[in-house]
Amino acid sequence: YYFEDEVAKTVDQIGMRAVLGETIIQFPVASAKTPEDGIKYTLNFIEQYKNHPRITPAFAPHGPYTNSTETLQTIAKLSIQYDVPVMMHLAESKREREVIAKRSGGLSPIKYMESIGALNSNFLAAHVIDANDEDIAILKKHDVGVAHNMSANIKSAKGVAPALKMFNDGLRIGLGTDGPMSGNTLSTIDEFNQVAKVHKLVNKDRAAMPPINVIEMATIGAARALHMEDKIGSLEVGKLADIIVIDTKAPNMIPVYNPYSALVYSAYATNVKHSVVDGKLLMENRNILTVDEKTVRDEALKFADVVRKTVVESGEIVQ
Structure with a gap:
């Protein structure tokens, strides 16, 4: 939603491809007090990333x-x-x-x-x-x-x-x-x-x-x-090499009579074995190669504690 320039830094570090839109909305938010401020923020983001090979900046009016x-x-x-x-x-x-x-x-x-x-x-x-x-x-x-x-x-x-x-x-x-x-x-x-x-x-x-x-x-x-x-x-000659490899030997994927049916009705996200973006291997045998997964997970859990504490104090119910 907000601070998409910061999101872009992480996307770039990991090596992913993304279209990232900065949200513009009529009331004050974290990155902009007014819609006009949101548009200015987005224009700066666009200028910063308009020539990036994997990141496409965008407007995202809510x-x-x-x-x-x-x-x-x-x-x-x-x-x-x-x-x-x-x-x-x-x-x-x-x-x-x-x-x-x-x-x-x-x-x-x-x-x-x-x-x-x-x-x-x-x-x-x-x-x-x-x-x-x-x-x-x-x-x-x-x-x-x-x-x-x-x-x-x-x-x-x-x-x-x-x-x-x-x-x-x-x-x-x-x-x-x-x-x-x-x-x-x-x-x-x-x-x-x-x-x-x-x-x-x-x-x-x-x-x-x-x-x-x-x-x-x-x-x-x-x-x-x-x-x-x-x-x-x-998957065509001349296109960018963005590819995932699905593990068809996993128990939930056996047998594969029709690859489309197997993917749609049987596959889990965890069956993705390798990920390649722009010809670069980002995940091999489910191991992330470009960032330390444990560090990211630990940071997320710490922030989750902050969110949980805030929710309890506000009396909101999360479903």
Whole structure:
């Protein structure tokens, strides 16, 4: 969410690839007192990392209902000027629809974003749960990318996004997770099983969302959503060497009749054996090579104690 320049330092140290968006929102937050301050912070971040080989800086306005029309229009124009992504929660909730309808004279969040000129090929919409056929057509018209975050949407009980229709209609849709608080995971592999099964359930069709489509959405689909399919997302000559190797000898992976089905219905995130980014080996036999895992884990646990103490003192309940 905030201080993405600091996130970028860690991403760079580990050797990962990332698109990192600095959140912009209408009320005071840790990194900015105003949306204008948030935009300035993001522009500094963009200048710092615009030529980095693995890190893509981005704007991340929180949502249409938590930013003014003027802020959203400014960000849209700057994203074109600097040629960087804009990542935002969109068409996620009933509250969002109500706020935007009141602001815009009854428009849906997606129609509103189109009406103010804030949709373009740099835009990545997260969730897109509350979208009808007309909304979906608008997203396709403007070549918008979509992040389908199944586990987060299940936990928040906000509904199931029409991802199957978006996929079948040829939109740029890939799999995401939302934040660690939203779905309790940052693992795309953990999404596979839920995406395949829930869409069968809501469509009452056992043949819906076959495993090969889930893997497509997780790989080249995600690259398309980011408009990076020319560089990543598939194993092809000339593309960047971003690769994971899955251990198919693990008990839960035996036997493998169909590799797509095995990945979607059987694989765990812990089955990832090796990770390569930009041709560099970052993890070998599940051992992280670029940072000391124990040190990072110990620091996280210390900070968790601070969070736990703060929550207890505030009387909040964490689920």
